[in-house]
Amino acid sequence: MYDDEVVIIGAGICGLATALALHKKGIKSVVMERSETLRNGSGTAVGIRPNGWRALDQLGVAEILRHTAIPFQSLFDIFFLDYQHSFIDCLLRYHNAGEARCLRRKDVIDALYAALPPSMVKFGCQLESIKLDPDTRKPVLRFIDGTSIIPKAIIGCDGSKSIVADFLNLKPTKMFPICAVRGLTNYPNGHSFGHEFTSFKKDDTLVGRVPVDNNMIYWFCTTPDIPKDERLWKNPEAVRQYTLKLLTTHPQEIQQMAEKADLNSVSITHLRYRAQWDLLMGTFSSGTVTVAGDAMHVMGPFLGQGASAALEDAVVLARNMGQMGLTRVEIGKALDRFVRERKMRVARLSLQAYLTGMMLGGSSRVEKVMWFVLLSVLFPNPKSHMDYDCGDL
Ligand SMILES: Cc1cc2nc3c(=O)[nH]c(=O)nc-3n(C[C@H](O)[C@H](O)[C@H](O)COP(=O)(O)OP(=O)(O)OC[C@H]3O[C@@H](n4cnc5c(N)ncnc54)[C@H](O)[C@@H]3O)c2cc1C
CATH class of the missing domain: 3.50.50.60 (FAD/NAD(P)-binding domain)
Incomplete structure (x- = not known):
């Protein structure tokens, strides 16, 4: 045809x-x-x-x-939670790189x-x-x-x-020895995270947080701790619980972000390149x-x-x-x-x-x-x- x-x-x-x-x-x-x-x-x-x-x-x-997303200003800020404002933290920070927005797929x-x-x-x-x-x-x-x-x-x-x-x-x-969890979290009364893309690194877990608009946050979490149980990969609630375990030593606002995520949006991927x-x-x-x-x-x-x-x-x-x-x-x-x-x-x-x-x-x-x-x-x-x-x- x-x-x-x-x-x-x-x-x-x-x-x-x-x-x-x-x-x-x-x-x-x-x-x-x-x-x-x-x-x-x-x-x-x-x-x-x-x-x-x-x-x-x-x-x-x-x-x-x-019209669907706000511009965010800082593009790449890493706060190493163990040693804030460390050498690498400062070197990795850069701002004002032109129009950047995080759009809902x-x-x-x-x-x-x-x-x-x-x-x-x-x-x-x-x-x-x-x-x-x-x-x-x-x-x-x-x-x-x-x-x-x-x-x-x-x-x-x-x-x-x-x-x-x-x-x-x-x-x-090829596979990176890393998997990534992604999710969207809605804050009905607005979030207080500003217009910035911020990342947090603690041990092996990297968390990124980007505003989509004044209410919605896109976040991701990467870890080398790749779940072996295949049932988990298809079950968003299990993925969320797994993510919360990874985030136990992260600040409370980060944990709450994962806890309140829209389950339809939560997914886990083994990263490829x-x-x-x-x-x-x-x-x-x-x-x-x-x-x-x-x-x-x-x-x-x-x-x-x-x-x-x-x-x-x-x-x-x-x-x-x-x-x-x-x-x-x-x-x-x-x-x-x-x-x-x-x-x-x-x-x-x-x-x-x-x-x-x-x-x-x-x-x-x-x-x-x-x-x-x-x-x-x-x-x-x-x-x-x-x-x-x-x-x-
Ligand atoms: C459902 C989904 C959700 C995603 N979520 C995110 C996200 O949250 N964040 C992020 O950064 N990236 C995400 N991505 C990946 C991101 O969209 C892509 O990396 C990027 O946009 C490039 O996209 P692509 O069109 O090349 O490939 P993809 O987005 O992977 O699209 C490939 C398309 O081809 C179709 N397809 C595959 N095989 C066949 C086949 N044999 N016959 C017919 N059709 C086929 C798939 O169903 C899919 O629609 C997602 C991709 C998908 C498919």
Whole structure:
């Protein structure tokens, strides 16, 4: 039914943004999402920094989203609870890095979806495999309901466990020895935490707290203590209890934040990343097939750049496709150009996120200083990744 169309796999932030960007360039596409409905019911929030706002501006949804969240001022304050105002604390603090807001993931998904023409997203379409047709050598998408499509182009926005990435023979993503709990907590009478992104580190547990608006706080908690019991991963109440145990030595306001979290929003993830070497060496397009967003460059959340980088991908991909024609050969060239343009950008972002994560997770002061020195040498301006401009659509 969708033979000879541009098919996007996955209706997350990247898939929807890519569909919107292509639509703005006059290129028709269809998004195939495995879930039966838009995945806006779970998840917490995503940080959007100046580079992400530039991409949202290009997509024409920035203004709507600016009304959903307040800007926060300080971007990265770490208070080491054991030794406040320590050497590392001071070195890690930086402020005023341009427009930064923490948006509910739901708001981003809803805004992108609402900007698309109706019926562009097909729900309940789970991709099972991609194989090359033995006669034509064209890639064939096969879905779990048994249907098959031979599309004009395939853009895999199917997240960190991407089937499209497997088709491209990309190396499997790696696991950080860290898991992250995330949640949203509503304070009906307003919270008193100001407009700041603040983090607290005690022993191995890092807690981050960011205001979404004057009532809502997004928080996360990372720990190397990865729960073994698989039942816990799917049970938000069990995740909350587990988090409270991690926070017993943290200040009461932090514990209360986790205690009062909206259970629909509480989730736990084992953090993944695509190794920088694999990002530099991997083949991210082959003929008319490519990947974008987490499928290409899932990274640790330590810079809060996952969603912004996915939005940049959408703009760059659609620009390149818009500059070329829509024959299979021209699409192949456009995808090659997209990958060339993105490779260094996402490899650098991912490396900075990796080193930041290692520094925050470092078990000794010596180790932390070592990662810090490496970060300072490789990224003398730690904010420069936010200055990146993905350009016009
Ligand atoms: C439900 C959910 C909640 C999240 N919550 C948070 C959060 O609270 N905080 C945060 O920072 N980040 C969160 N993320 C991750 C964040 O949204 C992404 O890192 C970032 O936005 C890049 O997104 P993406 O579109 O590349 O990948 P994803 O957001 O992972 O989207 C991938 C999409 O592809 C679909 N998909 C996967 N496999 C198939 C298949 N075989 N066939 C068809 N469709 C498929 C998935 O259902 C999903 O909709 C969440 C992701 C999801 C899916």
